[in-house]
Amino acid sequence: MGLVRHKIKTGIMLLGLFVFSCMASADAGAESGVDFKAMVQQDIRDFQAYFKKRFSSVEFSEYKNGVYAIDTASREQWLEMEDFPPYEFAVDEGEELFTAPFTNGKTYTDCFANGGEGVRQNYPNFDSKKGEVITLELAINNCRQANGEKPLAYKKGPLAALSAYMASTSAGKTFAVAVPNEAAFQAYKDGKKFFYAKRGQLNFSCADCHMRVAGQKLRADITSPALGHPTGFPVYRSKWEEMGTLHRRYAGCNKNIRAKPLPAQGRAYRNLEYFQSVMSNGLEINGPSSRK
Numbered sequence: 001m002g003l004v005r006h007k008i009k010t011g012i013m014l015l016g017l018f019v020f021s022c023m024a025s026a027d028a029g030a031e032s033g034v035d036f037k038a039m040v041q042q043d044i045r046d047f048q049a050y051f052k053k054r055f056s057s058v059e060f061s062e063y064k065n066g067v068y069a070i071d072t073a074s075r076e077q078w079l080e081m082e083d084f085p086p087y088e089f090a091v092d093e094g095e096e097l098f099t100a101p102f103t104n105g106k107t108y109t110d111c112f113a114n115g116g117e118g119v120r121q122n123y124p125n126f127d128s129k130k131g132e133v134i135t136l137e138l139a140i141n142n143c144r145q146a147n148g149e150k151p152l153a154y155k156k157g158p159l160a161a162l163s164a165y166m167a168s169t170s171a172g173k174t175f176a177v178a179v180p181n182e183a184a185f186q187a188y189k190d191g192k193k194f195f196y197a198k199r200g201q202l203n204f205s206c207a208d209c210h211m212r213v214a215g216q217k218l219r220a221d222i223t224s225p226a227l228g229h230p231t232g233f234p235v236y237r238s239k240w241e242e243m244g245t246l247h248r249r250y251a252g253c254n255k256n257i258r259a260k261p262l263p264a265q266g267r268a269y270r271n272l273e274y275f276q277s278v279m280s281n282g283l284e285i286n287g288p289s290s291r292k
């Protein structure tokens with residue numbers, strides 16, 4: 001009896017070890033590149049399914065409209081605001097800047113595919129040579145610097161106007177942000193971690209407010225679903241009385257929970273934007289747009 005029991009025990013232990021080592025090697029497989037594309041696809045499905053379940057009556061395509069996709073009370077007012085879009089001025093300014101030659105005679109059109117028309121949906125992307133995520137705003141400044149011009153400030157002003165103009169030429173195109181290789185997957189994972197990590201004195205994660213309590217009132221505001229966050233940027237925000245980029249908003253959300261805002265276009269926010277954009281794949285570009 002004792003021997004049989006011992007054998008069964010050993011058997012269970014071995015089975016346990018076997019299962020454990022399989023799990024470990026599955027993980028290692030993912031790390032070494034076997035499965036990262038499948039993991040990203042699964043993340044997208046889970047993320048989008050979460051909102052589908054949460055707001056079952058909201059069409060997928062509506063998530064490009066931020067909080068107005070789910071907040072019927074403020075939607076009317078917003079639609080009225082969009083009738084006379086407060087970002088129109090920025091689009092015009094952006095177009096002028098975009099077509100004006102640099103000191104060396106070249107223009108932004110020389111830096112971008114298709115002369116920079118209708119390319120917003122291809123950002124952010126992963127530059128394998130540089131080993132980093134390139135957002136549209138970073139690409140604009142990289143273009144300036146390649147042509148001997150000073151970089152622009154990242155949160156508002158001329159850069160937001162350029163970004164607004166470029167987004168406007170991409171209206172209706174859909175996000176199809178790829179995670180092409182291992183290095184890109186690392187950046188994606190870094191952004192994902194940032195999104196789910198609790199921080200600040202209030203100890204909130206992005207996911208706490210923009211998934212868990214999305215659609216609920218937080219002080220004066222209803223929080224938007226994280227799905228679709230990047231589609232409408234840059235935005236004209238009434239509270240700012242001007243345009244602002246996505247990273248300006250990120251910094252604002254970090255400050256709200258008394259966490260230290262990170263630099264706009266630093267690696268952390270670019271990776272976060274990368275993650276958020278991948279999650280929003282399939283949604284239309286509709287920037288610039290207006291917000292409360």
Ligand code: HEC
Pocket residue numbers: 065066067194195204205206207208209210218221222223224225229230232235246249250253254256257272291
């Ligand atoms: C304490 C809750 C809270 C946390 C934590 C928080 N936000 Fe927000 N966020 C808000 C509120 C409230 C607004 C304004 C209403 C809305 O959601 O559009 C907002 C707005 C935004 C917007 C603008 C959406 C739009 O359509 O204009 C983005 C993008 C955003 N947050 C991203 C983030 C990210 C990324 C994080 C994590 C770094 C984060 N937020 C953390 C509460 C929060």
